[in-house]
Amino acid sequence: MEELITLSDTEFDHVWSHFSGKKLRKHQFVIQVDDPVRYEYFVVSGCLKAYVINEDNKMHILQFAMQNWWVTDYQSYYKGTNAKLYIDCIEDAEVLCISLENKDKLCNEIHKIEHFFRKKTNAGYVALQQRILSLLTSTPKEKYEQLLTQYPQLFQKVPKQLIAAYLGVSRETLSRLYAVEK
Amino acid sequence: MEELITLSDTEFDHVWSHFSGKKLRKHQFVIQVDDPVRYEYFVVSGCLKAYVINEDNKMHILQFAMQNWWVTDYQSYYKGTNAKLYIDCIEDAEVLCISLENKDKLCNEIHKIEHFFRKKTNAGYVALQQRILSLLTSTPKEKYEQLLTQYPQLFQKVPKQLIAAYLGVSRETLSRLYAVEK
DNA sequence: CGCGCGATTGAGTAATTTCAAATCTAGTGG
DNA sequence: CCACTAGATTTGAAATTACTCAATCGCGCG
Numbered sequence: 001m002e003e004l005i006t007l008s009d010t011e012f013d014h015v016w017s018h019f020s021g022k023k024l025r026k027h028q029f030v031i032q033v034d035d036p037v038r039y040e041y042f043v044v045s046g047c048l049k050a051y052v053i054n055e056d057n058k059m060h061i062l063q064f065a066m067q068n069w070w071v072t073d074y075q076s077y078y079k080g081t082n083a084k085l086y087i088d089c090i091e092d093a094e095v096l097c098i099s100l101e102n103k104d105k106l107c108n109e110i111h112k113i114e115h116f117f118r119k120k121t122n123a124g125y126v127a128l129q130q131r132i133l134s135l136l137t138s139t140p141k142e143k144y145e146q147l148l149t150q151y152p153q154l155f156q157k158v159p160k161q162l163i164a165a166y167l168g169v170s171r172e173t174l175s176r177l178y179a180v181e182k
Numbered sequence: 183m184e185e186l187i188t189l190s191d192t193e194f195d196h197v198w199s200h201f202s203g204k205k206l207r208k209h210q211f212v213i214q215v216d217d218p219v220r221y222e223y224f225v226v227s228g229c230l231k232a233y234v235i236n237e238d239n240k241m242h243i244l245q246f247a248m249q250n251w252w253v254t255d256y257q258s259y260y261k262g263t264n265a266k267l268y269i270d271c272i273e274d275a276e277v278l279c280i281s282l283e284n285k286d287k288l289c290n291e292i293h294k295i296e297h298f299f300r301k302k303t304n305a306g307y308v309a310l311q312q313r314i315l316s317l318l319t320s321t322p323k324e325k326y327e328q329l330l331t332q333y334p335q336l337f338q339k340v341p342k343q344l345i346a347a348y349l350g351v352s353r354e355t356l357s358r359l360y361a362v363e364k
Numbered sequence: 365c366g367c368g369c370g371a372t373t374g375a376g377t378a379a380t381t382t383c384a385a386a387t388c389t390a391g392t393g394g
Numbered sequence: 395c396c397a398c399t400a401g402a403t404t405t406g407a408a409a410t411t412a413c414t415c416a417a418t419c420g421c422g423c424g
Contacts, residue, residue: 118300128310
């Protein structure tokens with residue numbers, strides 16, 4: 001789990017004690033719109049999705065979260081406001097939960113932990129910029145292929161209609177794409 | 183400049199000494215594709231844009247950077263690879279430059295600085311997620327209005343065709359939008 | 365006064381969406 | 395083992411939306 005920094009056993013135990021574990025089943029929600037956002041989640045196994053539903057009842061997926069990914073409604077988590085996202089399980093999952101208080105406490109107590117989280121967010125920031133560039137510059141077909149090469153594991157777990165909702169195209173259009181591709 | 187943390191005078195001087203200042207003129211580049219990325223830039227005044235040019239010679243803007251914003255080609259900056267972005271000045275600007283070595287050094291030496299940068303990136307991460315949601319869920323008109331309410335200052339500095347390149351629509355389409363709006 | 369850049373407008377075209385229907389697939393219970 | 399069902403995917407045709415290309419307009423600056 002921690003390959004960016006090295007912790008002593010006591011340090012690790014201390015860090016570990018600030019997380020709680022949770023087993024989740026397919027379709028189970030961890031966050032629903034308008035509820036308070038208590039935790040950030042680290043995915044030990046399984047796969048979740050973070051998304052919004054707009055007025056037309058269309059789902060738009062902000063993020064998938066697979067093994068070793070972190071996920072929550074960050075805006076609400078950091079600001080202490082109620083959720084604007086839904087997050088639920090695409091398949092059975094195990095997660096570790098950490099409250100904002102515990103996270104900030106750990107970051108204060110252990111400089112290395114703050115360093116760890118800074119590096120993590122930096123990497124996440126870069127990934128989001130890449131996604132924005134992909135959304136801006138690429139055709140649906142290119143977006144699909146970029147995702148396929150970047151996260152091939154996704155395609156074993158996730159129905160294509162969710163891929164479509166992540167890429168920002170209709171499922172019909174996505175379907176027509178790889179008909180052409182072959 | 184630093185309202186998230188408090189530094190003593192000596193600390194501040196120490197931090198300050200790791201930055202170098204630079205005055206830039208309109209149209210001047212700070213980063214060009216394929217060049218090494220030496221610095222992250224903090225914008226003291228003026229306005230820059232970070233963008234790519236695709237095969238069709240179309241510009242797509244990843245980020246504007248106004249007063250108090252940070253900007254660089256983060257992927258290349260952190261990985262030490264050559265730039266994939268152009269960054270240049272929309273108007274005359276003053277920036278502070280910090281190398282990755284200096285940034286990491288400061289973060290090591292002063293816990294509060296690492297805290298500062300963690301908080302900053304967290305906020306940036308949230309902003310990028312908002313942008314992705316906007317790109318996914320909103321019509322061009324809504325995107326335009328969201329940007330207008332979020333960063334009204336932008337519209338005084340930036341020609342509309344650059345706004346279009348940021349929102350992911352053609353300048354003609356953007357033009358037709360606010361014809362309808364009034 | 366005229367140049368040049370940015371913004372607008374119009375017409376035709378290309379791409380995607382929408383809606384509806386048909387097909388396929390995996391899991392369930394008999 | 396088979397039939398059934400719900401969900402997922404595919405296909406078709408029409409409608410919508412944005413794009414492209416070209417021409418025009420407007421305005422600030424030398």
